[in-house]
Amino acid sequence: MSFGGLMALRNVSFDVIEGDIKALIGPNGAGKTTLLNIVSGIHQPDKGDVFFLGEKLVNVAPARIARKGISRTFQHVELFGNMTVIENIMVGQYARTRSGFLSSGFKLPFVVKEEREIQRKSEEILEYINLGQRKDEPASNLPIGEQRTLEIGRALATGPRLVLLDEPAAGLNIKETRNLGEIIRKIRDELKITVVLVEHDMDLVMSISDSIIVLNFGEVIAEGTPLEIQKNHEVIVAYLGEEEEIQRGYNAHT
Numbered sequence: 001m002s003f004g005g006l007m008a009l010r011n012v013s014f015d016v017i018e019g020d021i022k023a024l025i026g027p028n029g030a031g032k033t034t035l036l037n038i039v040s041g042i043h044q045p046d047k048g049d050v051f052f053l054g055e056k057l058v059n060v061a062p063a064r065i066a067r068k069g070i071s072r073t074f075q076h077v078e079l080f081g082n083m084t085v086i087e088n089i090m091v092g093q094y095a096r097t098r099s100g101f102l103s104s105g106f107k108l109p110f111v112v113k114e115e116r117e118i119q120r121k122s123e124e125i126l127e128y129i130n131l132g133q134r135k136d137e138p139a140s141n142l143p144i145g146e147q148r149t150l151e152i153g154r155a156l157a158t159g160p161r162l163v164l165l166d167e168p169a170a171g172l173n174i175k176e177t178r179n180l181g182e183i184i185r186k187i188r189d190e191l192k193i194t195v196v197l198v199e200h201d202m203d204l205v206m207s208i209s210d211s212i213i214v215l216n217f218g219e220v221i222a223e224g225t226p227l228e229i230q231k232n233h234e235v236i237v238a239y240l241g242e243e244e245e246i247q248r249g250y251n252a253h254t
Contacts, residue, residue, distance in 0.1 A: 092157030
């Protein structure tokens with residue numbers, strides 16, 4: 001994938017095992033968000049394919065990809081701030097209903113029935129992510145930690161099998177990040193949803209990931225378990241630079 005003369009991704013290839021939490025890490029500008037944008041259909045790659053459960057996703061519209069079972073969050077929170085907390089969850093569910101968002105304004109019998117079911121499921125999701133008590137508040141009133149949690153809840157509302165989380169811990173304090181980690185684990189362990197996580201908070205990544213991919217300048221430079229990645233020389237150099245790595249080695253032996 002290139003943008004003008006800039007090669008954003010080159011020869012990137014890996015698998016995500018169903019039921020895993022897989023982290024994508026790397027320095028700023030490594031191509032992590034671009035990769036999520038390709039998987040979710042926002043960008044189309046210049047070359048190559050993306051497969052989900054055996055189906056090609058290249059040249060498939062984002063809405064259709066969502067219906068196939070892939071949902072996502074964004075680097076910058078993308079909530080409907082003028083809607084209530086529960087309305088934000090309900091919007092996520094309309095993508096999977098017969099009536100859809102616009103036709104819900106016509107109170108036909110099957111639409112009314114679906115509305116009740118959407119309301120019920122939305123309340124369940126809010127309870128699951130510990131936001132049930134905030135359901136009638138405007139989403140814009142929530143602190144950033146709860147806004148990010150709500151965005152994850154809205155992603156869950158589409159009934160996904162795979163969730164792509166783009167820097168969900170950005171702007172969160174230690175307690176909020178810990179709570180976020182618990183929610184991501186619950187999603188995987190209890191709901192059996194596979195998670196691909198782009199994140200800069202290494203404590204979070206190392207504590208919840210089953211496996212990690214490291215990108216640098218648009219290429220995969222390492223893949224492995226958290227312990228393997230922590231010890232990988234190329235990864236350390238990518239993050240700290242060659243001089244810092246030499247100094248780390250010197251300090252470790254003095």
